[in-house]
Amino acid sequence: MGVEFEVLGEIRARVDGAVADLGTARQRAVLAALVLEPGRPVTLDQVVDRVWGDHAPGTVVTSVRSYVSKLRTILRGVDIVGRAGAYTVDYDPDALDAHRFTALLKQARQTPDDAGAAEAYRAALELWRGEPFSGMETPWFAGHRHALAVARHTAWLDHTDIRLRRGEHAEVLPDLVGLALRYPQDERVAAALMLALYLSGRQAEALEQFDRTRKFLAAELGTDPGPELAKLHERILRAEVPVAVSSVPRQLPARPQVFAGRLRELDALGGVLDGRSTVVISAIGGAGGVGKTWLALHWAHQRLEAFPDGQLYANLRGFDPSTAPVRPEVVLRSFLDALGVEPEAIPADADAQASVFRSVLARRRMLIVLDNARDAAQIVPLLPGSGPSRVVVTSRNRLAALVSAHGAYPLTLDVLDDAEARAVLVGHLGEHRVAAEPDAVDAVLRYCAGLPLALGIVAARALVQSELPLSALADELRDETARLDAVDTGDSDVNLRAVLSWSVRALSADARRLFALLGLVPGADVAVPAVESLSGAPVQGPLDELEHAHLVSQHVDGRYRMHDLVKLYAAEHRVPDAGRALDRLVDHYLHTAYTGERDLFPERANIPMPEASQGTVVEAISGTAPVMAWFEAEGANLLAIRDLAGSRAWQLAWSATTYHVRTSKYADRLQLWLAALPYAEDVDLRTLTLAHRSVADAYAHLDRHDEAMQHLQRALVAAEASGDPVVHGNVHYGISAAYESGADYESAVKHSAEALRIYSRSTNQLAIGQAYAAVGWHSALLGRYDDAREHTERAREMFTELNAMQSLGCAVDTLALVANKTGDHAGAVELCREALRIFRDARDAARVADATQRLGEALIAVGDTEAGRAALVQAHELLVSQGRASEAERVAQML
Numbered sequence: 001m002g003v004e005f006e007v008l009g010e011i012r013a014r015v016d017g018a019v020a021d022l023g024t025a026r027q028r029a030v031l032a033a034l035v036l037e038p039g040r041p042v043t044l045d046q047v048v049d050r051v052w053g054d055h056a057p058g059t060v061v062t063s064v065r066s067y068v069s070k071l072r073t074i075l076r077g078v079d080i081v082g083r084a085g086a087y088t089v090d091y092d093p094d095a096l097d098a099h100r101f102t103a104l105l106k107q108a109r110q111t112p113d114d115a116g117a118a119e120a121y122r123a124a125l126e127l128w129r130g131e132p133f134s135g136m137e138t139p140w141f142a143g144h145r146h147a148l149a150v151a152r153h154t155a156w157l158d159h160t161d162i163r164l165r166r167g168e169h170a171e172v173l174p175d176l177v178g179l180a181l182r183y184p185q186d187e188r189v190a191a192a193l194m195l196a197l198y199l200s201g202r203q204a205e206a207l208e209q210f211d212r213t214r215k216f217l218a219a220e221l222g223t224d225p226g227p228e229l230a231k232l233h234e235r236i237l238r239a240e241v242p243v244a245v246s247s248v249p250r251q252l253p254a255r256p257q258v259f260a261g262r263l264r265e266l267d268a269l270g271g272v273l274d275g276r277s278t279v280v281i282s283a284i285g286g287a288g289g290v291g292k293t294w295l296a297l298h299w300a301h302q303r304l305e306a307f308p309d310g311q312l313y314a315n316l317r318g319f320d321p322s323t324a325p326v327r328p329e330v331v332l333r334s335f336l337d338a339l340g341v342e343p344e345a346i347p348a349d350a351d352a353q354a355s356v357f358r359s360v361l362a363r364r365r366m367l368i369v370l371d372n373a374r375d376a377a378q379i380v381p382l383l384p385g386s387g388p389s390r391v392v393v394t395s396r397n398r399l400a401a402l403v404s405a406h407g408a409y410p411l412t413l414d415v416l417d418d419a420e421a422r423a424v425l426v427g428h429l430g431e432h433r434v435a436a437e438p439d440a441v442d443a444v445l446r447y448c449a450g451l452p453l454a455l456g457i458v459a460a461r462a463l464v465q466s467e468l469p470l471s472a473l474a475d476e477l478r479d480e481t482a483r484l485d486a487v488d489t490g491d492s493d494v495n496l497r498a499v500l501s502w503s504v505r506a507l508s509a510d511a512r513r514l515f516a517l518l519g520l521v522p523g524a525d526v527a528v529p530a531v532e533s534l535s536g537a538p539v540q541g542p543l544d545e546l547e548h549a550h551l552v553s554q555h556v557d558g559r560y561r562m563h564d565l566v567k568l569y570a571a572e573h574r575v576p577d578a579g580r581a582l583d584r585l586v587d588h589y590l591h592t593a594y595t596g597e598r599d600l601f602p603e604r605a606n607i608p609m610p611e612a613s614q615g616t617v618v619e620a621i622s623g624t625a626p627v628m629a630w631f632e633a634e635g636a637n638l639l640a641i642r643d644l645a646g647s648r649a650w651q652l653a654w655s656a657t658t659y660h661v662r663t664s665k666y667a668d669r670l671q672l673w674l675a676a677l678p679y680a681e682d683v684d685l686r687t688l689t690l691a692h693r694s695v696a697d698a699y700a701h702l703d704r705h706d707e708a709m710q711h712l713q714r715a716l717v718a719a720e721a722s723g724d725p726v727v728h729g730n731v732h733y734g735i736s737a738a739y740e741s742g743a744d745y746e747s748a749v750k751h752s753a754e755a756l757r758i759y760s761r762s763t764n765q766l767a768i769g770q771a772y773a774a775v776g777w778h779s780a781l782l783g784r785y786d787d788a789r790e791h792t793e794r795a796r797e798m799f800t801e802l803n804a805m806q807s808l809g810c811a812v813d814t815l816a817l818v819a820n821k822t823g824d825h826a827g828a829v830e831l832c833r834e835a836l837r838i839f840r841d842a843r844d845a846a847r848v849a850d851a852t853q854r855l856g857e858a859l860i861a862v863g864d865t866e867a868g869r870a871a872l873v874q875a876h877e878l879l880v881s882q883g884r885a886s887e888a889e890r891v892a893q894m895l
Helices: 025-035 044-052 060-074 097-110 114-125 139-165 169-182 187-199 203-220 227-237 263-273 292-302 328-338 350-361 376-382 400-406 418-429 431-436 438-448 452-464 470-483 496-505 509-518 528-535 540-548 564-571 578-600 624-640 642-655 657-662 666-680 685-701 705-722 725-741 745-759 765-781 785-802 805-821 825-841 845-862 865-881 885-894
Strands: 003-006 012-015 079-083 086-090 278-283 311-315 367-373 390-395 409-413 553-556 559-561
Touching: 003 025, 003 097, 025 044, 025 060, 025 086, 025 139, 044 060, 044 086, 044 139, 060 079, 097 114, 097 139, 114 139, 139 169, 139 187, 169 187, 169 865, 187 203, 187 227, 203 227, 263 278, 263 292, 263 390, 263 409, 278 292, 278 400, 292 367, 292 390, 311 328, 328 350, 328 376, 350 376, 367 376, 376 390, 376 400, 418 431, 418 438, 418 452, 431 470, 438 452, 438 470, 452 470, 452 496, 452 540, 496 509, 509 528, 509 540, 509 564, 509 578, 528 540, 528 559, 528 578, 540 559, 578 624, 578 642, 578 657, 624 642, 624 657, 624 666, 642 657, 642 666, 642 685, 657 666, 666 685, 685 705, 685 725, 705 725, 725 745, 725 765, 745 765, 765 785, 765 805, 785 805, 805 825, 805 845, 825 845, 845 865, 845 885, 865 885
Parallel strands: 278 390, 278 409, 311 367, 367 390
Antiparallel strands: 003 012, 079 086, 553 559
C-alpha cells in the first residue's frame, strides 16, 4: 500500500494503511510544505516561509533539518532528498488527497454523462475530512486553504446541479438550507435552494428564499440579484421550471394507440375537473371492457401539461378474478414512495398514511388515476384533500357513496355506437381495408357490440393474420358465439368469451399453453424470469404472440399483465402440469429473494433451503441498489404467492426480512410471517421460535404491543424447549427491543443482558456482539455511561473483526452519545463523523438524521458553534422529511 498523504483536514500520513505519528504540529507542517509539490525541489527558505511565515526563530534551519530527519525515519519508503539547499519528495501524486481531489474534479467536468460525473464529484468530495491544513495559520497555508475551499464549494454546487437534474432534490435540500444560512450572499447557493424547494412542492418557500437573498444583497452590497437568479425567480413564479424526470412521478401507463369517439365524455371530464376534485368513470350495467381505463388514460395524456407535479396511477384490482382488491394502505405506501417520502417517515397506520399523503399533496397539482376500484372504501383514503390535485376513478360500480359523501362527479359509459366502433377498427386497420369489406365489418361490429376490449382483440387478430379476409374472421366469430356460453357484460349482448376463444385458437400451441398458465398467476403482473419459471422454457416468442393479440400488455419493460376478464377466461383452461408450473413460480420468487437477502445482509446466519425445481430461473441479483429494486418490483408478488408457497412459506418470509425492515414495510412482513406460522410448527422448535419472534417484531413496529408480547412469550417457550442458546438468546433480544419501543429501559437492559448471558454459551460471534451493543445502548439510555462504554467498546471490536458494518455503525453511534454525555466532546465529534460515514453507505436515513443531530450537539459543545448549528439545521430538515415531528421540534429548540 505504501505511503499516502492527507491534507484535506488535519495533516496526516498513512504507512501501509495505518495513520503514522508525525510528531509535532511544526513537523507535520514541514511535511505538508514539501509534499504539496511532488518531485519539485522546495528551497530551505521556501520551507521556512511556508511553515513559520514572518515569525521564524533564529534556530529555524536546525529545526527544519531535524524535522526532515525524523520524517525520513517515520515515512519508510519515501525519498526526501536534500540537495543544493532544497528538499525534494518524490512520490506518485495520487498518493496525496489534494491531488486526487483535483484530478477527480477534472474527470467529473470532462465526463459527458451525469451519472459518471456525479460519481466523480462524490468521490472527490468524500476525500475531505475537515478544514485543509487544520491548525496551520501562516499566509501560505491560508492561501492554499482558501483555494481548496473555493474549489470544494464550486464542486459541491456542480454536483448539486447534477443531483437536482436527476431528481435528488429531497436529498440535497437539507445541506442547501445550511449552506444558504452560511453564505447568504451566494446567488448560486440561493438558486440551487430555490430549485430544490420548488421541486419538493414548496413553491412559496422557494419564492421566499429569493426575497431573503434580494434583501440581503440590497442591504449589505447595495445590488440586486443577477440576471440568472432573477430569471429563475420568474420561472418559479410562473411554475415554468423544467423538472427532472425522476423528481416527478410519471406513473401513467402508455397512451392508448387507437382512440375514437367519446367526445361528450372527454368534454365532461375536462369541464368537471376544472371545478371538482374527483370524477368517477363507471359503466352502465357494470360492463367490463367498455373502455373506462381507455378513456381515462387518453384524457390524462391529453392534459399532462395541466399537472406539472406529475401523475400517480394504481390498478386497484377491484374485480380481479384471482386476487383480492388492493388495500388502500398498500397504494398509499407506493404513492408516498413515489413522492420521495423517506421510508422511516411513512407511518404504519393507514389513517396516518393518508394524512401524510394529503400533506405532501397540499401544494402540488397532480393527477391521480385510480383504476378498477371495487368500492368507495378503497378510494376515500387516496383522495388528496382540498389542494389543486385531481382524481379520476374507474370502476364497474357507480360508487354512489363517493358521489354523495365526497362530491365526486359520476360519468357513466355505455358501449360505443356503430360510428365510434367503426372508427376504432379504422384506427387499427386503416380506412382502405375496412372499406373493402363492408359486410364483414358490419358483422364484426355486430358481434363485438361496441365493446372496446373486444374490438381491440379482433383488430389485433386481423393485423397478425393480415392474409385472411375480414369475412373469414367474421365467420369464425359467428361460429364461436353459437358454440360457447356467453360472458354477461351487463346491458350489452357481447360474447366476450367467444371473442377470446377464437383469438386464443389462432395462437401457437406454446402461446396457448402460456396463456392458460398466466391465468393461474396470483400477482398483479409478472416479469419475464418469473414467466420462464412458470413455463419451464424460454417464453419471449409466446409472450410476443400474446402481446400482439392484445391478450397481455407489457405495461413496464419486461413486465406483463392481463385484463382481469382475460385472466378469468385464461384460468378456465386446463393445463396438465399446472401444479409443477406453480411450484416453479414459487421457487423463482423464493430463491431469487433468498439470493437478494444474502447480498443485503451477508452476516446473517443461513437457513436450510429446498432445492429449486428443475426449470426454475433464479435471478443473480447483487448490489444494494439492484437488490432493493428487485424487491420493490416484486414485493406485491411475494405477498400474492404466500398461499401457494406451502411449507416454503417461512423461507419466503425470512428471505424478505431485510427488505421489509429497511423500507419499514412491517404490514407486509406481518402478512408473510402469519402465513408462515402454521408451517413453522411442523419444521422444528428453532423455526417456530423464529416465526413467533418475527410476527412479534412486526406487531411491535405496528404499535400492537400486546400482540407482540403474546408472540414473544410463545417464542420464549419454544426457545427454552429447543436447548439452542442462540435461539433462546434471540427471543430475549427481541423482548428487549419491544420494551425499548415502549421506553421501559430498565426492562430492556434486563433482557438484553439476559440475551448476552445466553448467547455467550454459543460460538455465534455476531449474536454476542449485538447483545453487547444492545446492553451498551440500553445502559446509555439509562445514563449508566461506564457500563455503556464497556459493553459497546467490546461490541465495536467484535463488529470490526467480523466486518459487520451496519452493526459497527450503531456501536460507534452509541459511543458518540456516551462521549458527549461524559464531556469528551472532541471525541464525540470524530465518532459521530465515523458513524455518519457508515450509515450513509448503508442508506440508513433514520440513523443518519440521529447521528447528524448528535454531531451538531458535539460541535457546539467543543466550541465550533457555526458548524454545530449547520449540522442541527441539517438534522432538523432530515427529521422533518422523515415525519419525526416531535424529534424535529426538540432540535428546533436547540437552534
